[in-house]
Amino acid sequence: MADYRKMWEELGMDLETHDQLCEVLPQAFGDVYLSQENRPESMDYYNMVVADIHGIRPAELVAAQKTGTKVFGTFCVYVPDEVIVASGAIATGLCGGSQFWVPGGEKVLPTNTCPLIKASVGARLDATCPFFRIADMYIGETTCDGKKKAWEILGEDVPIHVMDLPQMKRAKDIKAWEDEILTLKDVVEKETGNTVTFESLKDSIELINNKRRALERLYNLRKNENVPISGRDVLLISQIAFYDDPGRFTQMTNKLCDELEKRVQDGVSVCQSGDKRIMITGTPMAVPNWKLHQIIETTGGIVVCEETCTGTRYFEHLVDENSNTFEGQVEALAERYMNINCACFTPNEGRIEDILRLAKEYKVDGIIDVNLKFCNLYDTEGYLVERGMREANIPVLGIETDYTDSDASQLRTRIGAFMEMLR
Amino acid sequence: MADYRKMWEELGMDLETHDQLCEVLPQAFGDVYLSQENRPESMDYYNMVVADIHGIRPAELVAAQKTGTKVFGTFCVYVPDEVIVASGAIATGLCGGSQFWVPGGEKVLPTNTCPLIKASVGARLDATCPFFRIADMYIGETTCDGKKKAWEILGEDVPIHVMDLPQMKRAKDIKAWEDEILTLKDVVEKETGNTVTFESLKDSIELINNKRRALERLYNLRKNENVPISGRDVLLISQIAFYDDPGRFTQMTNKLCDELEKRVQDGVSVCQSGDKRIMITGTPMAVPNWKLHQIIETTGGIVVCEETCTGTRYFEHLVDENSNTFEGQVEALAERYMNINCACFTPNEGRIEDILRLAKEYKVDGIIDVNLKFCNLYDTEGYLVERGMREANIPVLGIETDYTDSDASQLRTRIGAFMEMLR
Secondary structure (H helix, E strand, O other): OOOOHHHHHHOOOOHHHHHHHHHHHHHHHHHHHHOOOOOOOOHHHHHHHHHOOOOHHHHHHHHHHHOOOOEEEEOOOOOOHHHHHHOOOEEEEOOOOOHHHHHHHHOOOOOOOOHHHHHHHHHHHOOOOHHHHHOOEEEEEOOOHHHHHHHHHHOOOOOEEEEOOOOOOOHHHHHHHHHHHHHHHHHHHHHHOOOOOHHHHHHHHHHHHHHHHHHHHHHHHOOOOOOOOOHHHHHHHHHHHOOOOHHHHHHHHHHHHHHHHHHHHHOOOOOOOOOEEEEEEEOOOOOOOOHHHHHHOOOOEEEEEEEOOOOHHHHOOOOOOOOOOHHHHHHHHHHHHOOOOOOOOOOOHHHHHHHHHHHHHOOOOEEEEEEEOOOHHHHHHHHHHHHHHHHOOOOEEEEEEOOOOOOHHHHHHHHHHHHHHHO | OOOOHHHHHHOOOOHHHHHHHHHHHHHHHHHHHHOOOOOOOOHHHHHHHHHOOOOHHHHHHHHHHHOOOOEEEEOOOOOOHHHHHHOOOEEEEOOOOOHHHHHHHHOOOOOOOOHHHHHHHHHHHOOOOHHHHHOOEEEEEOOOHHHHHHHHHHOOOOOEEEEOOOOOOOHHHHHHHHHHHHHHHHHHHHHHOOOOOHHHHHHHHHHHHHHHHHHHHHHHHOOOOOOOOOHHHHHHHHHHHOOOOHHHHHHHHHHHHHHHHHHHHHOOOOOOOOOEEEEEEEOOOOOOOOHHHHHHOOOOEEEEEEEOOOOHHHHOOOOOOOOOOHHHHHHHHHHHHOOOOOOOOOOOHHHHHHHHHHHHHOOOOEEEEEEEOOOHHHHHHHHHHHHHHHHOOOOEEEEEEOOOOOOHHHHHHHHHHHHHHHO
């Protein structure tokens, strides 16, 4: 493993505290990932990326910055990477997925805030994540009360531009999102000194669409009766998708899919007969949050789909590539992104329809609807989701959890009982 | 006291459960209000209104409905009563302020939802509040995650129209709110069968402005060194302002102000020398939530100002009455309402400026920043508010509470210590 301490130091990181994080991650990764049997060989790439998660990619970003490239940090699947990339900049997801960062966030945020937000703020303010240090500018959005207000506090420490996501999906709201995308364009142009052109946007739309296509290909392979890859592995890949170089990520994921297709042909499966096919719905799982997948896949289940922001909400729907004008491209972007069904919208019936459709496509035996503690949006909508599933006779288990391990054994018991019920 | 049981029955209320509420309210009101010494005589009107809170005004609303008048229930100071009144309908505030209704809300909403929302949903679904039964239609808004999602569940039980409040205050956002106001106009016109005209809107703007003027007059009287009215009493008046007939309310409040002006002239004060002048900032206090005022005013404090939705945010800023066109009126409405500084906006620096200004105007000795449990917006902003006050050398105490009495003695201790510190 290369020594990245000098880079971390130059990034103004708190090395001592960061060392503590570096000490625990390999163990956690080993327990959840390397312990799996029969993993696809092409997972080697993702293993490497995660093994040096605070080294390899940060070093690439720092190298790019030295040649004048700007890096934008994002926190939400509604923020269009295409616009950032089209300005010659790099977009990197910044959501924090470890309890390690939560206390840092709680210094300035209410305890009753979801762990993802607390961890993200803590990772920045405690200077214990290189990605949070590297980003020249953050792009926030108004998707929930917690994030909306957290930007005000984060904004005192790092430049941040906030996009105002509409709360409904009427025609005028899609227009309003178009306008927000145009404002983002102005912001990234100003920050990078580059112009977003029809050509550069055309290229970036294709680039990001190709990433979506690769993820869709990967997800489609999970629809097979012989599931060729574990849910844990796909979750890891989805998490990496947020911060890896998009071109390389697409290439590596397609390479993996080649191997998985061979597996399907050969009847190779990662699960045992009798394993229950589980879909997870609800809140996102930022890296290194692997808790729920790990529990499910060690209690007789296999996760075959995630209807989350680190799942289908990230890659479903392509941006129309056939626009002949810049205005048409921006319109296509707005339409694609406003097609995502997040609980931040009211109403959000489309999400129930999505889940019913996915349950059928992935032939799921049961659904685990997970809520990150204090996410009021998904928690409230969970009432409607669970009711909708019961009406459709799809077994569903509602779970609330956070980043700590304190509820792991209780979750194991509840999920184990749910698996039994599915038999 | 008149017998309203027949009316309640016809409203489809759960009489048995409602009886339990009716049994406890008089005691609570007696303890907090009637125990006060030296109250203004003109408080008799408000005493009467509250003593028969589920009788007198509901009976008026039912009588109005029998002559074809529609009643709209609202939950937020951003919803413009003017538009509703201009359609010949009645607007009535519906926010629930009692723990009594909370368990009913928790049947369908997450426990981690603020008590105001849970109580409001519970009051409707449990059929234990006549106002919630009477309203022909509810007008919701997207001011917070909790309410935004609660409308979806409430909307299955009662017709509801949701106004999408922008999350920022740029010029285009004020335009967007204008558009939402126009949509509200269409909705109330359809529901009432009446047209909102320039003339009817002119009248309603004056009517509601006059209510604001009366409240401002009342609040201004509290700026005197000899405070002529308790904070509890003003809170009660503010709460009643949300559902009383606006014309009568204005008249009675001006009558009270006449008496209070006399008191000021005569040097009559409700507080003892040494009482500390306290401003409350933060979340609203819906009727019958009198908890914090009661504690403050029985531990050596007098509440002289509330920077809350049941305080200055309700009445400050008038709608411009000089518009010559309907479009101008709607623009004036949008501008006035978007002038309110709620924590739902990002950023919301205007609110800190408001608090600093009010602290000076009302010559406050200290600020108690109160947050209704699980209100992430005011809780997060509280960090900035408290910091801002410390920077201005204004003593501030941050408190989080709900509708239960379980924290009353702890609050009493903390607030008592704060009062001591102010000496």
